[in-house]
Amino acid sequence: MTQAAIRAVLDQYVAAWQAGDVGAVIACYHDDFTLHYAGSNALSGTHVGKAAALGVLAEFSRRVPRQLVGIVSVMAGETRGAVIARERLGQGAAAIEVERVLVYAVADDRLAECWVYDGDQPAIDRLIGTA
Numbered sequence: 001m002t003q004a005a006i007r008a009v010l011d012q013y014v015a016a017w018q019a020g021d022v023g024a025v026i027a028c029y030h031d032d033f034t035l036h037y038a039g040s041n042a043l044s045g046t047h048v049g050k051a052a053a054l055g056v057l058a059e060f061s062r063r064v065p066r067q068l069v070g071i072v073s074v075m076a077g078e079t080r081g082a083v084i085a086r087e088r089l090g091q092g093a094a095a096i097e098v099e100r101v102l103v104y105a106v107a108d109d110r111l112a113e114c115w116v117y118d119g120d121q122p123a124i125d126r127l128i129g130t131a
Contacts, residue, residue: 001106007076009106010083014071030110039121041128064089064127069097080105089127096123
């Protein structure tokens with residue numbers, strides 16, 4: 001893939017995310033999408049296949065209310081792209097804002113693989129929990 005092709009896929013994904021268009025976000029994922037969650041929490045690990053990855057993303061949102069604060073940066077290279085997003089996670093006084101780095105591989109003009117790196121992994125682990 002070219003840098004421009006990766007950037008175009010990421011721009012489409014970011015636009016859907018910013019618009020809150022869940023259907024369009026889901027359409028950005030490849031059927032073989034694989035999600036890698038770091039940390040030591042109930043959702044940590046590698047989740048293979050679009051259905052499995054979407055299940056984990058839905059469970060994350062169920063456990064941790066979240067709101068996109070903004071997109072800090074979108075970057076693309078010849079083999080990977082990345083989105084740095086700032087999100088508000090949690091509720092009320094317990095809510096935190098954290099930058100999340102989402103590194104993507106792209107195939108067939110869709111997001112094929114994602115590695116999630118959180119700016120405050122211990123806080124994320126506490127919010128998600130272990131069970």
